[in-house]
Amino acid sequence: MGRKFLVGGNWKMNASKQLVNTLVSNLNAAEWNTDEIEVVIAPPAPYLDLVRSLAKPEVYVSAQNIYFEKKGAFTGEISSEFLKDLGITWTILGHSERREIFKESDEVTAKKVAYALGEGLSVIACVGEKLEEREANQTAAVVFRQLAAIATVLKPEDWTHVVVAYEPVWAIGTGKVASPQQAQDVHAEIRTWLRDNVSEAVAEQTRILYGGSVSAKNSADLQTQIDIDGFLIGGASLTGDFITIINTRSA
Numbered sequence: 001m002g003r004k005f006l007v008g009g010n011w012k013m014n015a016s017k018q019l020v021n022t023l024v025s026n027l028n029a030a031e032w033n034t035d036e037i038e039v040v041i042a043p044p045a046p047y048l049d050l051v052r053s054l055a056k057p058e059v060y061v062s063a064q065n066i067y068f069e070k071k072g073a074f075t076g077e078i079s080s081e082f083l084k085d086l087g088i089t090w091t092i093l094g095h096s097e098r099r100e101i102f103k104e105s106d107e108v109t110a111k112k113v114a115y116a117l118g119e120g121l122s123v124i125a126c127v128g129e130k131l132e133e134r135e136a137n138q139t140a141a142v143v144f145r146q147l148a149a150i151a152t153v154l155k156p157e158d159w160t161h162v163v164v165a166y167e168p169v170w171a172i173g174t175g176k177v178a179s180p181q182q183a184q185d186v187h188a189e190i191r192t193w194l195r196d197n198v199s200e201a202v203a204e205q206t207r208i209l210y211g212g213s214v215s216a217k218n219s220a221d222l223q224t225q226i227d228i229d230g231f232l233i234g235g236a237s238l239t240g241d242f243i244t245i246i247n248t249r250s251a
């Protein structure tokens with residue numbers, strides 16, 4: 001069975017009730033073949049409930065991060081319990097902004113991934129190298145290290161609910177998209193890593209998204225690559241580009 005293409009929108013720290021209304025009504029009016037495309041949007045936590053209640057069922061809603069405890073004295077954190085209560089079935093974890101700005105380590109990220117899966121959530125787990133790491137030919141080493149931290153705490157069957165997002169940090173929000181070949185090369189390495197370190201089945205079935213300056217202009221070329229199974233889109237998910245990208249895939 002083929003890997004279903006996933007178009008994800010990470011709104012990051014951008015939202016208002018008005019923006020939610022606009023973006024969700026545009027998505028509700030759009031159509032795509034749900035046998036071939038999965039659409040997931042990740043608004044900021046305070047808007048998850050509103051987005052879930054407005055969006056049609058074909059739109060999956062995701063948190064941008066959660067903590068690895070159910071409840072208690074963890075001021076400011078988001079529990080998987082809140083997500084379940086609100087009908088939210090996905091979370092992004094390990095985004096480079098969490099890793100860089102909020103100092104979330106490989107280990108913390110892995111712990112969150114394992115916890116989220118244990119709570120029945122699906123996870124978009126992000127990996128990716130910084131510019132200086134790419135320039136030092138460390139791309140594979142960094143991505144493999146990030147993957148290994150996650151793989152260590154998962155059972156092979158857990159991977160059914162994991163999507164890997166390869167997001168080179170130098171491409172995020174910079175307009176410097178990876179070329180289709182640059183992205184494909186790393187995606188293929190990730191798949192090989194999964195084959196060698198988890199299993200053939202997990203390597204075949206796990207979707208690997210590309211993220212970093214994806215736009216309506218470059219999505220068609222990127223999606224021709226054999227190991228690119230979807231996108232995690234930041235800036236362009238806040239504009240009409242998001243639907244154009246879905247439509248480009250549908251066409």
Ligand SMILES: O=C(CO)COP(=O)(O)O
Pocket residue numbers: 010095167171172173174175211212213214232233234235236
């Ligand atoms: O970080 C990203 C998605 O998670 C990518 O952001 P941009 O699409 O704005 O580069």
